[in-house]
Amino acid sequence: MTLPALTRPDLSRYFPILQWSKTYDRETLTSDLVAAVIVTIMLIPQSLAYALLAGLPAEMGLYASILPLIAYAVFGTSRALAVGPVAVVSLMTAAAVGNLAVQGTAEYIAAAITLAFISGVILTVMGLFRLGFIANFLSHPVIAGFITASGVLIATSQFKHILGVDAHGHTLVDLAASLFENQHLTNPITLFIGLGTVAFLFWVRKGLKPLLLATGLKPRLADILAKAGPVGAVVITTLATWAFGLADKGVKIVGEVPMGLPPLTLPSFSADLWGSLFVSALLISIIGFVESVSVAQTLAAKKRQRIVPDQELIGLGTSNIAAAMSGGYPVTGGFARSVVNFDAGAETPAAGAFTAVGILLAALLLTPLLYFLPQATLAATIIVAVLSLVDFSILTRTWSYSKVDFTAVAATIFLTLTLGVEVGVSAGVILSVGLFLYKTSRPHVAEVGLVPGTQHFRNILRHEVITHPNVVTLRIDESLYFANARFLEDYLVDRVICDQPIRHVVLMCSAVNEIDMSALESLEAINHRLSDMDITLHLSEVKGPVMDRLKRSHFLDDLTGRVFLSQYDAMQALTPKHETG
């Protein structure tokens, strides 16, 4: 009797599909179907384009948009997230795999598939062990800077397709040098198609919807038509290329895309390959997760829904494993397409599954029609898509708010552009953590006095306060731990040595959230040294959890002074009444 009751909640935790499928009805189905059609139309050119960005055959973009979406529909918790190949992860895939194999070889493809598999395993394991908090160590500004720099890199990398020349490299310098070297080979017709498509797509984005609305079209339909802009560009340029025989005039085309079901593929299990790809897979996993979960949370908040980050890891992990099994490459939740999915009315992850069916039909039926599609058209759709990610204002915003954040962002952007995505994002994380630790290792210490007429103590340098020459009260604005233990020791002794009448030192611990073993030893040393100078050490406003721990050590027995509940009590006890008023 109790067994089902016990196991069921657990099952639906790991299979969110069991929750929402129970109340699935005809109305939800309609909403999901409409959203799926719109996202499918948007996803077809994007999938092809991002696969080319990753240096992979176009069809791998389609394959990565089928089975992974089904897996996410089963395991994901977001109702609106649309999973598939995205720009930044495609760029990172190219950087990771490009180190190991040459584009266009079977090794390159196998490495991309294996990368998806390793990333899937990492995400799933992180989800099972509830390690989602690791993503918190990517600070918002570092992510913003990384995405901006990636957008610039991606747009630059696509210029070669617009010019119709060869160019290589994973950094801005390499790409620019390579483009400059080959620019005399520019194919004018390709350039015309590329720039024309860019202009057309920008116009579609800004100008088409108002025009359609002006002709009396319903807003919803106008929206859908505007989103179909890239499909329009694909159709027009493909027809033009076919009709005028532009492929013979040097316009590079997508060429033969195999027709049929996604193939069953297996990742390589070579220890060497796993070793070379592991760090890249970890970075891709974390970046993909952070990007995906922040979109999902934004959309969920709008409908007062909740997503479960640790289950999201499992959703994205299984999606990537599914990608590796079906000829795809690393995927994650995409920003633009999830917003479209949400706006189009998707109610449940079933919309994603229907999108998968749409892409499957495209893979089965439409691929021969893509033969004459110019690569310049796809490059143009990528450029227009990623330029919306580029936002250098994070530099000015952090500059005015916090130089530490600015340093981390500036380093992330600079290193991503000059040394590539992996160095850039790793440096951003390491620098954020390092600067945080450095700050906490040299804490702010304020000497405080009583604000007249209150029981409140503030910095003597910032407020008019009452102090007493025999008592110095220092408020330490940081937890005490190994990195600042020695700092406190030096600071206190320096402060006390130069000031003769001091008889009592009070450490006001309202901001001390932790005293670790190293800091405890430093406090013992401070107590000892002050006692040698005939100065008594007191503590005030020690928090419950900190006090609990101090009671388990010898420190309170050896302390020359007392522990006061409040700083006001301390001041009352240590100074003659008439002096502090």
Place this chain on the structure above:
Amino acid sequence: MTLPALTRPDLSRYFPILQWSKTYDRETLTSDLVAAVIVTIMLIPQSLAYALLAGLPAEMGLYASILPLIAYAVFGTSRALAVGPVAVVSLMTAAAVGNLAVQGTAEYIAAAITLAFISGVILTVMGLFRLGFIANFLSHPVIAGFITASGVLIATSQFKHILGVDAHGHTLVDLAASLFENQHLTNPITLFIGLGTVAFLFWVRKGLKPLLLATGLKPRLADILAKAGPVGAVVITTLATWAFGLADKGVKIVGEVPMGLPPLTLPSFSADLWGSLFVSALLISIIGFVESVSVAQTLAAKKRQRIVPDQELIGLGTSNIAAAMSGGYPVTGGFARSVVNFDAGAETPAAGAFTAVGILLAALLLTPLLYFLPQATLAATIIVAVLSLVDFSILTRTWSYSKVDFTAVAATIFLTLTLGVEVGVSAGVILSVGLFLYKTSRPHVAEVGLVPGTQHFRNILRHEVITHPNVVTLRIDESLYFANARFLEDYLVDRVICDQPIRHVVLMCSAVNEIDMSALESLEAINHRLSDMDITLHLSEVKGPVMDRLKRSHFLDDLTGRVFLSQYDAMQALTPKHETG
């Protein structure tokens, strides 16, 4: 006129010798000379023994105790620190160089010399850039655990010399397996010499001084004689080995030690070698610096002197460069010999320079006498010396005080023993930092109320306090930064959603020492979401530096509520007077 005044203080900052040499007189000279004689006697057997521990020819220990001491006398700031080869650094040298070359080869020696040079460069550069604070990231418990585990490893590694068998390995398991495999080859005479010396040295340490005092000797002389115990063991066993021809009976001896001045040597500048040794050199530098600086600080505090950690880095850096130039290997300040130096009355670093002269004389004159010195004797002096470093009580002390510290120590000890010194100490540092970050990423949040009769607010779960149903006050016990920004968002919304009558949320920021850009964005999101629920967000007790920064953002303009100087002001303003009394 102004030029000398400007440059002189700077020069004496980098050359502390310019400070103490000015007041150097005959009395100081006598004190320094006496200390130098005692330390020289102690250092001769130790230098030989530690060189063997590092897998190097015995004379390199002597060479490492000459020029480095002169360099430290010029650049160091501690008056009592005795520099030279030490046990832990010798073990780390063996581990680092043992990965690259076979003991006894010219490559092995060249690598050890290069290691000293790289370590010297790292220390000097750290000193010039004032990076001494990096050492703070080694927590006290991690150092204690590492030294204990290293002591165990060193003692175990010396057992082979006591048994007179071959054994290899840098981990406890390898060493034990290797000893067990070869134990049937044990040489009984070697074993007798080894165990006899161990017993003798323990007796000298515990029993000799009281005995000498009982015979009426002056305490000072008794002390010196007790310290000369290892020299006594060296003399006795060398004579016995020579007289009874024990070398022919399988007792391994030191053999020929070249007589003469230290050779002029140069490190290798091969990029490959530097690449392979860099991480090891960094670890050796930091461990050596931490060990040395803590001894120096302890001794300086006893005489109210001060050491300058960043200048200490330069002192140790130049010592290591000097070691590399004169056939030595990595050195640092030793604990035992510095204490002896201090107790013997050393007043200035000149005592170190005199010790160098003593060792130089030994290298010039005494080396032929060391020919028949059994290796077992040296091993016994090492074992007795390092066993005083072994102190597992750090495990029980951290267990009762802080599980986080315990985890870091236990991992350091376990990994040092099983995977070697470099993995052990790296894991200790990474784990300490990681656990600190993890703790700060899930901060303690206390709901607080007014302690009756005061203006002081404490945790409602720990104290009898006054609260108001419409107002919830949360004291966040941590700085707000990227790692906990999302946590706060989730925590607050969860707390507020389930409690209907809440109209005001006050964040009491007395423990918030920093709000970075990520946390600012989270606060903006919180403000927005609470406003959607018709709840007003207030802040109280925001510190000066935090407030300065908030004023530079839009947050205060968008904040639905107010910022109160004190929590008491907030409570007064937000609740009807009669209810809070």
